[in-house]
Amino acid sequence: HRISNAISPPLESSTATSPSAAAGAEAAATWLTSDEEPASPTPRAGGRPSRASQQFIARVQSILLDSTHQLEVYEQSILSEPSARSDFLIRGVATIQQGLNSIRQELHDVVPTLRAEIAKNTTLQLQILEMQTAADEMARRMLEMQQHAIGLQEQTLDRLATIQGRVSAILTQTYELHEYPIPRLFIILPKEDGTRTEALRNVFAKQFKLYFLCECNNHSRHSGAATTTGFGTSSQGMMMMPRQEIHLARHEGYDLDRPTEFFEKYGSYVLTLLQMLKYGAVVAGVVIPPLAQLRIADGLDTAKQSADALYSSIEPKVDSAIEYLQGLSSSNLGSSPTTENTATYEDSLEALEGADLRQLSSFLKINDEGRVLGNLYRTVTGEGHVKWVCLDHYRETYGLSAQRELREVVESSRGRYDEPTGTVSIELISPVQARQFYSILATSRYVQELQLTMSWDTTLEDYRSLKEALQQSNVIRLELVGNMTSGPKTDILNRTRRHDPILQLMAGGKLKMLSIRGVKDFLERTSKVPSIIHIRTFELQSSVVMSKDGPQLEKLVMVSPMLYELVLLVQDIDAMFALLSPLIKKLKRFRTLTLHQVASRTAVNFQYDPAATDDKAPIISLRGDGIESTKLALIHRVRKLTIQKYQETHQIQELVSRVVKKHQSSLEVVEIKCLADHFPSVTDWFHREIKGYGHKTLRQFVLHDGFNSVVICDFQNSKSLTSKLELEEISTCESDNPAQNLTTLFERHGSEIKVLDLDHNFTQLQASKFLQSIRQAQGATKLRTLTWDITKTWDGRIFRDMLPALRMCDPTVLQWVSIKINQGYRDVFQNHQLQQPPQAGIITVLDDQSGSSGRENLGMILKKKANRLELRARGLNVIVSKLQTACNGIGGPFEQLEELYIRGFEEKFGGRSVKWVQSLMQRDISIRQQQQLSVPAFQVETDVVTRPLSMSSDTKMSGSPATPNPAAAVVPVKPLAAFKRLTSVTLFHVHLVPLSWELLINSIDFLTIRHLDFTLTNFADSELYLLTRRCLSKVKKCREIQAEDERAGLSCLGVEEWFAVEDLKEQEKFGLMVWLDRTE
Known part of the structure; x- marks a missing residue:
């Protein structure tokens, strides 16, 4: 029983561990020679016993059962036959000894196997421990990620709450009529132009267009307003109410003129409105749906069907604009675009003031002059607050019949x-x-x-x-x-x-x-x-x-x-x-x-700042003839002095000197209006003047003439006077001392001039100074428009010297070169006599008595750079002959010519002159025919330039249809020149024979021409009939080509034809308009 009790625990436990069985057996064997109780084997953690353990345990159990049986037999024998006790005892001991020997042998055989099992179990336990450690680490990381996600969610909610607060501040701000001249809600979206080639995309990568928003909501509606007008109609004919929520206005948008300044001034404001559109908001009853729910078709209903693809994916454009503005905010802070930096940037957001709104239009390129921005209509709520809404909501609010009645009374x-x-x-x-x-x-x-x-x-x-x-x-x-x-x-x-x-x-x-x-x-x-x-x-x-x-x-x-x-x-x-x-x-x-x-015509303007902590010292602006007579600038504290009328230089200097000396502790800004050619001299004088007083409060000194400006901020460094210079337009005909003042201006700032208007006052010395300034700037001139107005005899060498300047101009910057041949035009109107003016001036330029290179230079300028050619003179036939000789001498037609203006004095236009005009008009047809035989513009490689890189703002760049057809690609025979289209032809006060009219009309290409003007000519009914028939014939041909194109399933239209077909789609409902200004 003691042996059974010692060995039975490992037999009953299914979780014994190594060395459980072996230890139990050895304990039993040792107990045979000792009286101590065997130690209980350590239980095995996890899993079933191994196969060797099971076999050993089964063998031990068999031996124990056999021994137990022998003991029971011995006990019964002793009880029945006491005499046989010793024999049985000997046999029992032998049997037991035999069993123990067998157990020892079994132990000897099973111990290596048990040790291998122990090692294997140990390895498994270590692996389980490592897996448990990795699971704990993963659980910890998951917990951290959950906590981070919760933190981001809280930040997002806080961010949305901040955006909601800023949106609320913008939308709940009320404006009076005088503060609210144009719509206040606007956003910017990336501008895409399908006509650009891949080589040019990175040049225009950061261009945007501005779009206005309709402010319609329930608060903009009057309680008594009619509700039966202004509804839309669905495709099923059901009446649809206009949406009572803020949405994009029905307009194709506006290009930005000065995007850098625009983003500096309105960046945070636009960013908030973009985030408002993206996430949506509900502020004081105004509903702005999230971007995913916004029906773009209602907002971006553009005037051109070809632009529909531009607005098909509004959400990525909004995301791109938000990312760009946040990137600007981060770059301004000099760090990465973190949430904290962005928040700091946006914390500076303030609702726009009336002055900010009035300045907005100056940043836009507006082509629809005379129309309200964004096609929006102004309304006034019952509280007197102004809102701008679209036409649908405007008509819904006020109705049509009452407006019609008012219009009739007013017009009567x-x-x-x-x-x-x-x-x-x-x-x-x-x-x-x-x-x-x-x-x-x-x-x-x-x-x-x-x-x-x-x-x-x-x-x-x-x-x-x-x-x-x-x-x-x-x-x-x-x-x-x-x-x-x-x-x-x-x-x-x-x-x-x-x-x-x-x-x-x-x-x-x-x-x-x-x-x-x-x-x-x-x-x-x-x-x-x-x-x-x-x-x-x-x-x-x-x-x-x-x-x-x-x-x-x-x-x-x-x-x-x-x-x-x-x-x-x-x-x-x-x-x-x-x-x-x-x-x-x-x-x-x-x-x-x-x-x-x-x-007198003197005016004084006082600007007060309600937040000023002092005694409300005003900002004084003076303008007029008698500004020196008022004592205000010398008595009261002055923070800003503005002289808004041209004065003599010595008068300006005397007044400014007194003001600067008097108000050393308060004067911050001095702004003077003077001619641009005085900028260098006045700047030098003011620097000397201010240096003697050591002003600490003065921040800016501004000179401007309405177009050009120079702003000085550093008054201690004589080598760094100009902090910002904008020379938009410089004209030699407006200078009061062109010989000296303009020469100095050209020498210092010639490379900064953007528009240069020259006349006979432009001298050889000024030309050399201008070129010297460009060379010092390493050719980085900003010149984009150059105009020559030829009214008197010129030195032909100026053309030769100015030609290198044009070649140094970046073709992406220089947009317009215009040469006005205006000989004798001013003399006729000044003397009010129709006398024959001399032709020596223009003929000298064309003939260039100084050498043959002058004619070549003038011809090269006209051929390569001239966008507009304007002839105003008597003896047009002679001038045209000389001009034709100068240009044809270098070969080829005008490459950049877009507008042709010819003004005569009731003289007959000869046959050669008509043929010359005809050649200018027909060059567009021949060029387009060459393009149809070669690769379309949207498939031309980067080294084959078919369009200019840059052009004037009102010129549409030709490009591809929405989805170009690769099957239409044809290998070009040779690279094409960068030709522009002739879009405008004006003949004023000239007479042509009927045959000449027919030649000109047959030369008109109605796919490219946009403006024809035959004022005060002998254009008669027969010519009108011919013109109308030609136009309608071209319309019919375009429709036939379009129908054939749709049936064939591939694009065989050239670039110009494609644009013409799109224009016809838009203009079908208007028919044909002809304006005639006839003397009879």
Whole structure:
């Protein structure tokens, strides 16, 4: 039993470990010779016993059972036969000894196997431990990733909350009419041009277009507005309501003129609006759906069907624009685009002010002059806040029938109604006509600005009628013009209170801006000033006399806490400022005071900063003839001095010297308007002047002439005077001292000039200085437009010397070279005599008596660079002959010519001259025929240039259709020259024989021509019939080609034909328009 108890535990346990079985057996064997209890074997962790262990255990069990049986037999034998005890004992011991020997042998055989099993189990345990350690590490990393994801999610939510807050700040900001001249919501998207080849894409890689947004929401709708108009129609004919959410306006967008400055000024603002479109927002009832839910087809309905592909993938374009703006913010901070840096950049975001909005249009390349930006319409809410909405929402708000009725009334009075801006300009000549207009105005909720001229002797009742109509209307800006009369004698009893209804309008709260001109004695003929006036901008262009109008004006300003801007026509500027200055300091919102002096054309503008911590020292701007007469610039603290009228140099220097010396502790900016050729001399003088005073507050010194500017910021370093120079246009004909001033300008800044307009004042010395400046800049000239106006005899050597400058210009920069042959044109109009002017000047240039190279140089300029050729002279046939000789001598037609303008003086245009014009018009046809025999423009290799790299902003670059067909590729015979299309032909005051007209008309290519002008010529009905027939024939041919193209399934159209077909699709509904200016 002791042996059984010692060995039985490993038999019963299924989890015994090595050396469990062996240890149990050895313990049993050892126990035979000792009285100690065997130690229990260590249990095996994990898994079933090995096969060797199982076999050993089974053998031990068999031996134990046999031994137990022998013991039981021995016990029974002893009990039955005591005499046989010893025999049984001997046999039992032998049997047991035999079993133990067998166990020992089994142990000896199984121990190596058990040791191998132990080693294997140990290895497995180590592997399990490593796997458990790796699992723990993975769990730890997963936990860290989960925590990081939660952190990113929290940052994203915080970021979205920040964006929501900025969007809320932008959308909830309210603008008055004078602060909101153009739409305020706009975004930028990358600009793609399918016409560019791959070699040029990196040149235009960062071009963008600006798109405006419609601000429509429920708040922009009037409660009483009609809701039965302005609906869209679905493809099933169902009426569709316009979406009441912010969306992209229906416009093809605007190119950016100065993108770097634009992003510096509006980058963070545009980034917030782009993020608003991407993620969506709901702010104060305004709904902006996320980008994935935005219906782009409603917003980007462009004027050209060929541009549809540009807007098909709006989401990646928004992402690209956001990434670009964030990259700009990171580069400005000098670090990587991290979330913290981006947030810091965007923290500087502030809602745009009215001045910022007014400057926006200067950054856009606007081709639709006269139209409102983005095809949006201005509306005014019931609270007087301005919003810009699309045409659908505008019509939904106001309806069509009422607008039509207003338009009829205004046009019947020879007025003007501008629907997009809600502006009515009308002149009324009688009270009867005024009552008819007032009745319509009172029910018109869509007129926000009214320019009203009252051309009769107005009475008190007339002003009351006007007041009642305006109180019922939605007009917030009124420009009232009188006829400077004293009023009828029948109204003499109301003379002292005749203008009281106007003051009551100012106190009503609805009218925000009021301008009064031509109303005699306005302040004198008001009896009582209301207790409070809500007007924001008040302009009184009737002379204000201090002795009789001063007290009334003082009362009016005191009760106008919302006054923002005040403009007055005064007798004494200094006295009026002394009167108003203490009152203005009490107005928290006041910004601008402008005083015009009656006696002279002097004007002083005072700009106030409400956030200023000092005593509201104004920024003073002076302009006019008598600026030296006012003492304001020397008495009061001046932070900015602006002289906005051309003055003599010594006058400017004297005034600026006094101001700089007087205001050393406050003056920050000095801005002077002067001719560009004075920039070097004035700059040198000011640097010497400021160096003597050691100014610490002065930040900028600005010179400009409207087009050109120079800004100086470093006043301590004489070698680094100019920090920013913009020479947009320099003209030799405007200089008052061209010999010296322009020479210095060309020498210092010749390479910075972008537009150069030359006439006979341009000298050989100036040409050499100009070229010297370009050479010093290592050819990096910014010249993009060069114009020669030939009016007198020129030195032909100038052409030869200027030609290297043109060759040094980068072809991607130089866009326009124009040579105007204008010999004798000015003399004719100055003398008012149709006399024969001399031709020596132009003929000398063409013949170039100094040598044959002059003719070659002029011809090369015309052939390679001239975009516009303008001939204005008598004796056109002679000039054309000389010009033809100069150009044909070098071979080939004009390569860059786009516009041809010929102006004669009722003279006959000879046959040779007509053929020359015909050759210029037909070159486009021959060039396109060559292109159809070679590789299309979109498949030409980079070394075969078929189009110029750069052109003027209003010229469309030719390119490929949306999906070019590889099957249409043909190997070119030879590289083609970079020809442009002739798009405009003007013949003015010339006469042609009928045969010549027929030749010209047959030479017209209607696929490229866009403008024909035959003013004051003998163009008759027969020529008109021929022109119309040719045009319609070309239209029919284009449609046949298009139909054949669709049936064939491949593109056989050339580049020009493809554009022409697209134009025809857009213009089918307009038909053919012909404008004739005939003398008979």
